Amino acid sequence: MSRIGKRPVELPKGVTAEIKGQTVQVKGPKGTRSFTATDDVDITMDGNAIVVRPRSLNKVARQQWGMSRTMVANLVTGVTDGFKRELELVGVGYRATMQGKALQLALGYSHPVVYEAPEGVTLSVNKNTEVTVEGIDQQVVGEVAAEIRNWRRPEPYKGKGIRYKGEYIFRKEGKKK
Structure with a gap:
């Protein structure tokens, strides 16, 4: 199990996220960024956090799980702090x-x-x-x-x-x- 992938990505104040299919678009004070994940993971909003889960437990899905969560976290960091x-x-x-x-x-x-x-x-x-x-x-x-x-x-x-x-x-x- 991915320890990184389990953690939800919290959205700080002033940051909004929009999920359309496999694409996450994050808007913040420094700009707008987006990321399109593979079909091996599910991306959902849970309150004020973005949660990434694998669709199956095969090797590729588990690899994409942690990487996709990190990419979403980097979007949030980029639009807030840079x-x-x-x-x-x-x-x-x-x-x-x-x-x-x-x-x-x-x-x-x-x-x-x-x-x-x-x-x-x-x-x-x-x-x-x-x-x-x-x-x-x-x-x-x-x-x-x-x-x-x-x-x-x-x-x-x-x-x-x-x-x-x-x-x-x-x-x-x-x-x-």
């Missing part, structure tokens, strides 16, 4: 600036890297070495952060590159004479 990923730029001359709505990165290349944020994601530069990615969709926020990080991944010898805030980089020892 999601946020923070990146750090480590290295001599590595810096970030905002150019309108685009992020401009100096990463040691012969040219600056300009990154346009997709719809629904806001980029901000706190210091010139810290970038914050925010939005209501956890998957899109994580994908944007990963795309920015891929321009210069942290290397293991000096630790230079773009890393997630708080990420541990396994350091290697250099050559010896």
Whole structure:
């Protein structure tokens, strides 16, 4: 039995949910999000909570049960608080600036890297070495952060590159004479 799937998703004040068939649409102060579940689970409203139950107890239905409940919980979190990923730029001359709505990165290349944020994601530069990615969709926020990080991944010898805030980089020892 799924321990995650058993728990109902409580709707905080100011958030409304609408269920049509297998589609859940959640509206909140930050926007509107929706999720369509597979036919292996039932999604129902129980007072001020959304309950997800499997239609059968086969392996696929049990897998979809916990995943569907987590996806609905992420919808509620996204429209109330939103999601946020923070990146750090480590290295001599590595810096970030905002150019309108685009992020401009100096990463040691012969040219600056300009990154346009997709719809629904806001980029901000706190210091010139810290970038914050925010939005209501956890998957899109994580994908944007990963795309920015891929321009210069942290290397293991000096630790230079773009890393997630708080990420541990396994350091290697250099050559010896």
